[in-house]
Amino acid sequence: MLFEALAIGGLGLASALGLGVAAKVFAVEVDPLVEAVEEALPGANCGGCGYAGCASAALAIATHKAEANICVGGGPEITEAVSEVMGVEVVYREPDLSLVDCTYGTDTAELKFAYDGVQDCRAAVLLAGGPKVCEIGCLGLGSCVKACPFGAIEIGEDHLPKVDPVLCTGCGNCVTACPKDIIHLNSVTRRILGFNADYNCLAPCQATCPAQIDIPSYIKAIAEGRYEDAVTVIKEHNPFPLVCGRVCPHPCEEQCRRGLDNEPVNINHLKRFAADYEMHSGERIQPFCLPKNERKVAIVGGGPAGLSAAYYLARLGYAPTVFESQPHLGGMLRYGIPEYRLPKKILNWEIQGILDLGCTAKTNMEMGKDFTIDSLKAEGFEAIYLGVGCWSSRGLRLDGEDLEGVLPGTDMLIDRGNLLETPVGDKVVVIGGGNTAMDCARTCWRLGAKEVTLLYRRSRAEMPANDIEVIEAEHEGIQFHFLAAPTKLIGEGGRVTGLEYIQMELGEPDASGRRRPVPIEGSEKTLEVDNVIAAIGQFPNLAFLEEDAEGKDLRLTKWNTIDADIDAAFTNIEGVFSGGDTVTGAATAVEAIGAGRRAARAIHAYLSGEEVTAPDDWVHSSKELPVVDQIPEAIKAGERAKMPELSVQERAMSFIEVELGLTEEMAKAETERCLQCGLYCYRHTGMENQA
Amino acid sequence: MSLGDYLLFIISAILVNNILLAQFLGHCPFLGVSRRMDTATGMSMAVTFVMTMAGMITWLVQYYVLVPLDIEYLQTIAFILVIASLVQLVEIVMAKSLPALYRALGIFLPLITTNCAVLGVAIININKEHSFLDTLIFSFASALGYGLALVLFAGIRERYVLVKIPKVFEGTAIGLVTAGFLALAFSGFAGLASH
Numbered sequence: 065m066l067f068e069a070l071a072i073g074g075l076g077l078a079s080a081l082g083l084g085v086a087a088k089v090f091a092v093e094v095d096p097l098v099e100a101v102e103e104a105l106p107g108a109n110c111g112g113c114g115y116a117g118c119a120s121a122a123l124a125i126a127t128h129k130a131e132a133n134i135c136v137g138g139g140p141e142i143t144e145a146v147s148e149v150m151g152v153e154v155v156y157r158e159p160d161l162s163l164v165d166c167t168y169g170t171d172t173a174e175l176k177f178a179y180d181g182v183q184d185c186r187a188a189v190l191l192a193g194g195p196k197v198c199e200i201g202c203l204g205l206g207s208c209v210k211a212c213p214f215g216a217i218e219i220g221e222d223h224l225p226k227v228d229p230v231l232c233t234g235c236g237n238c239v240t241a242c243p244k245d246i247i248h249l250n251s252v253t254r255r256i257l258g259f260n261a262d263y264n265c266l267a268p269c270q271a272t273c274p275a276q277i278d279i280p281s282y283i284k285a286i287a288e289g290r291y292e293d294a295v296t297v298i299k300e301h302n303p304f305p306l307v308c309g310r311v312c313p314h315p316c317e318e319q320c321r322r323g324l325d326n327e328p329v330n331i332n333h334l335k336r337f338a339a340d341y342e343m344h345s346g347e348r349i350q351p352f353c354l355p356k357n358e359r360k361v362a363i364v365g366g367g368p369a370g371l372s373a374a375y376y377l378a379r380l381g382y383a384p385t386v387f388e389s390q391p392h393l394g395g396m397l398r399y400g401i402p403e404y405r406l407p408k409k410i411l412n413w414e415i416q417g418i419l420d421l422g423c424t425a426k427t428n429m430e431m432g433k434d435f436t437i438d439s440l441k442a443e444g445f446e447a448i449y450l451g452v453g454c455w456s457s458r459g460l461r462l463d464g465e466d467l468e469g470v471l472p473g474t475d476m477l478i479d480r481g482n483l484l485e486t487p488v489g490d491k492v493v494v495i496g497g498g499n500t501a502m503d504c505a506r507t508c509w510r511l512g513a514k515e516v517t518l519l520y521r522r523s524r525a526e527m528p529a530n531d532i533e534v535i536e537a538e539h540e541g542i543q544f545h546f547l548a549a550p551t552k553l554i555g556e557g558g559r560v561t562g563l564e565y566i567q568m569e570l571g572e573p574d575a576s577g578r579r580r581p582v583p584i585e586g587s588e589k590t591l592e593v594d595n596v597i598a599a600i601g602q603f604p605n606l607a608f609l610e611e612d613a614e615g616k617d618l619r620l621t622k623w624n625t626i627d628a629d630i631d632a633a634f635t636n637i638e639g640v641f642s643g644g645d646t647v648t649g650a651a652t653a654v655e656a657i658g659a660g661r662r663a664a665r666a667i668h669a670y671l672s673g674e675e676v677t678a679p680d681d682w683v684h685s686s687k688e689l690p691v692v693d694q695i696p697e698a699i700k701a702g703e704r705a706k707m708p709e710l711s712v713q714e715r716a717m718s719f720i721e722v723e724l725g726l727t728e729e730m731a732k733a734e735t736e737r738c739l740q741c742g743l744y745c746y747r748h749t750g751m752e753n754q755a
Numbered sequence: 756m757s758l759g760d761y762l763l764f765i766i767s768a769i770l771v772n773n774i775l776l777a778q779f780l781g782h783c784p785f786l787g788v789s790r791r792m793d794t795a796t797g798m799s800m801a802v803t804f805v806m807t808m809a810g811m812i813t814w815l816v817q818y819y820v821l822v823p824l825d826i827e828y829l830q831t832i833a834f835i836l837v838i839a840s841l842v843q844l845v846e847i848v849m850a851k852s853l854p855a856l857y858r859a860l861g862i863f864l865p866l867i868t869t870n871c872a873v874l875g876v877a878i879i880n881i882n883k884e885h886s887f888l889d890t891l892i893f894s895f896a897s898a899l900g901y902g903l904a905l906v907l908f909a910g911i912r913e914r915y916v917l918v919k920i921p922k923v924f925e926g927t928a929i930g931l932v933t934a935g936f937l938a939l940a941f942s943g944f945a946g947l948a949s950h
Contacts, residue, residue, distance in 0.1 A: 071824050075816070075833055079840035086844050090851035206925070207916050243916060 097149070098126040104145040105135055113235075125150065136213065136235035202246055211241030252352050255300055256376050257665045259682035267741040268689050269316035269331060274658040275302045276683075279316060279331055280740050286334055287735035294338040295349045302657055303375035304368060306343060306414045307397055309336025310406050310723065312654050313530045321746055322737050324695050327704040329737045330726070337731040343410070348417055354381035356422060361667060362387060362445040363423075364431050367395020368653045369644025370451035371418050372660025373667070378421040380668050385445070386423055389430040391482065393419075395453050396645070397653060399481035400474070400500065402507050403719035408481075432608025437615045437640060447667045449633075450626060450642040451660070454602035454650040460495065464553030465598075469560040473504045473599030480507060489594020490514040493563050495550055496599035497522065498650075502533040504597045505542045510719055516542045517591065521549040521568055521581045536722065539712055547581060551588060553596060564590045602650045625649055631678030633663040634670075641666055697748035701737035705730045761892065768896035770944040774872050775904040776937055778879075781872025785905060786930050788863070795909035799902030801863040803895070805845060806873050809838050810894025813877035814887055834877050842867055872901055908937060 102122035113134040115121040124130040125146060132150050133143040202224050209217045209225065216231035217238055225238070225247065238247050260266055260276050269279040278297050285294035298305045312332050320328030342349050359382050363370040366388035374384040392398055393415050397406065419425055429435060431452070440448055457472030459465060469489070473496065476486045492513040494505040497520035509516045518537070520527060523546045527534060538544070547568040554562035567587035570579035603624050609615040619627040619636040628635045628642035635642050643659035645651055666676045708724040715722060726734065739746035774780050781802075788794045813834050821827050846864050849857040857864075867873060876897045880890045911933055920929055 067824075068826050068829060071820075071826055072829060072833060072836070075820065076836055079836060083840055083843055083847070086847045090848050092851045092854075203919075205916060205919070210926075241916075 207241040208238035211237040259679035261681040268319035283738040305339035365451035366393035369656035372657040374423040376664030387429040399478040432611040454645040456605040458601035467555040467560040497527040501599035633666040705734040765896040769900040773900040776941040780875040789909040803898040806898035
């Protein structure tokens with residue numbers, strides 16, 4: 065027995081000696097740094113970081129091939145320990161979470177669609193061009209569940225992967241594992257700075273929205289009664305849900321595929337429903353913000369473009385200060401849109417929400433008078449955003465324009481915004497065919513004018529005003545004179561008393577593609593008037609730039625707008641950015657909101673020392689959508705919800721909001737009409753059989 | 756043995772008496788590291804290296820230590836001791852002289868300490884009374900057979916991601932079923948050579 069024990073012991077001793085000698089002879093000079101890093105790592109050899117075990121990871125970190133935070137197995141303490149060894153500073157990094165961005169689960173995925181003879185959506189995408197990856201449909205394989213080293217993913221009731229945000233470490237294993245590319249990493253910065261790209265699966269409404277709101281998601285949330293979630297989704301890309309829900313011209317609805325069947329989904333009023341829910345619930349739903357970094361950005365102009373830029377910059381952790389020349393914030397939302405379309409109380413509530421995120425507001429501060437670009441830079445503002453809008457009315461260029469009673473349209477609306485009454489006579493003529501003209505006409509009617517006439521030099525079809533506004537104006541008894549252009553203002557004792565106009569007819573199309581109106585000789589007529597309001601266009605008032613030592617070098621376009629990059633917002637002066645109406649000329653609130661986010665992205669890049677460029681492959685709202693011109697098997701649905709309105713009697717002499725908002729039942733019923741479209745697919749009858 | 760005999764001997768070790776699919780040894784890494792092709796090839800390389808080395812060393816231990824001392828019944832414990840030390844030794848030497856290979860094999864090297872196929876081959880070598888050269892060839896060929904089975908298996912398992920598998924069969928269950936089919940397929944080699 066002793067002998068055997070000695071023999072085995074001897075063998076062991078020999079092995080040990082061999083090992084000892086080998087260790088001495090073949091001693092590798094392990095970099096003490098690598099050793100220390102390896103010591104700091106958890107040693108679980110999970111491979112989640114992408115290296116074969118902790119030893120390899122330690123080597124990669126020590127040789128600066130990997131960051132100190134690659135370990136996904138350990139928490140922040142591991143990162144801190146490794147960083148200490150490596151001598152790098154630990155700065156807060158926002159959490160990255162996996163996000164499933166597909167609405168089609170196993171019960172509905174992998175359905176074949178017949179579009180122009182093509183059976184599969186990916187094939188259809190290839191035909192339509194572009195390297196698109198169709199992201200529709202979870203296959204339910206659970207590859208992501210298996211790939212997750214932390215057990216953070218399970219398949220939910222909707223047959224889609226569900227990520228537990230507490231357990232998810234953002235390692236990205238599921239993203240690589242998913243064969244259908246429906247899981248992506250997602251963080252606040254990614255969400256704010258990411259723009260919809262050509263190769264994303266986008267519903268037509270979402271691809272059209274200038275603010276890029278994820279419309280199908282919030283409609284789905286409303287359908288499931290998750291109203292807070294709906295608000296969160298909207299606020300992700302639009303800081304003004306209450307405002308847009310009321311005044312947006314909703315280009316999204318024009319692209320809605322339900323429109324091929326009967327009428328488009330009432331998308332905008334569903335947004336208003338969710339936003340109203342938030343306001344009436346008494347609890348503000350605020351988006352997630354990164355920790356503050358105290359870097360100052362000046363926003364000149366407190367309109368939708370400026371406030372939206374401030375909103376995103378505040379969410380990115382900057383300290384934006386909004387300078388506004390008027391007594392209140394809101395810009396054209398306050399001073400251009402009348403109370404009966406957008407009550408000031410609601411606007412104030414919405415703006416307060418933006419300020420609460422950490423924006424400072426300075427009102428009654430006029431650029432060129434109270435401050436300049438130089439003075440802002442001297443005060444420590446690292447970037448300046450000019451979102452000053454289009455506040456000057458184009459003149460009529462007619463004799464007698466300076467007669468008393470002839471008003472620029474914007475001036476009248478600005479006075480209303482400041483709660484000043486503009487006295488109007490009994491007979492008012494408004495000239496122009498845009499939204500400002502409609503707002504002026506409807507405002508005059510409410511102010512007590514007995515006869516309000518609107519002159520427009522082209523026909524109804526060419527009118528740039530929103531359809532709904534024209535219809536409402538008609539309800540309110542506004543007289544329309546189409547194909548009529550003013551030729552002369554007639555005055556008596558310095559006051560306007562008459563307006564001569566000439567009848568026009570449509571001729572050849574002009575550069576804008578609209579048929580050019582041509583006067584008919586000898587068809588002049590005269591109207592008796594007390595007031596003439598000119599609302600034939602607006603342009604930015606940039607006179608303040610001339611007073612500015614640096615600002616006078618700012619390059620302008622021939623239309624007197626600022627010559628800034630539409631995509632990346634930069635101007636020819638370093639650190640000065642611009643967007644919204646100031647750059648594009650008078651446009652819509654939702655376009656200004658989109659411009660604000662692009663500006664925030666550009667300013668963030670500029671302040672991070674990166675190159676300021678346009679977002680990669682981003683989908684402009686003007687881009688052509690893949691053609692789906694028939695929806696043969698779409699799930700049938702009822703009629704479009706009609707917005708309840710104040711009766712015409714109640715509207716007269718008052719500025720009470722006209723549109724009353726959808727009821728919960730109406731909103732729920734309206735969500736049923738949504739087809740939850742993807743790039744090519746939509747809810748259709750085949751799904752019920754499959755499920 | 757003639758050259759032809761050696762060829763038969765090798766084919767027998769790789770295909771007919773495949774250590775994994777005919778002798779059913781070393782199944783833990785077979786199921787464990789066969790989910791992805793790159794880990795499967797890494798493991799195969801590591802096993803090839805260690806199995807060949809272990810075969811030779813254990814043969815020497817058997818005929819120069821155990822037999823002279825008349826303690827052959829302590830074979831198993833002695834072999835385990837030797838193989839474990841060997842793996843450590845290999846790791847130390849490789850880290851110094853072949854750092855590239857060392858990094859490529861990564862964590863697979865220490866994992867082999869617990870691979871019963873290595874011990875199995877060592878014991879088969881003794882039981883069949885192989886000469887030292889036979890041991891060298893048999894160990895290397897067995898390791899190749901192991902690698903072949905593992906890579907084939909990983910190739911099949913990778914494709915499972917793309918097909919629909921009934922829920923009850925997911926994971927290890929379908930892995931075992933597949934291993935069974937692979938073993939059946941390999942049993943087709945039975946008449947090819949015998950040794």
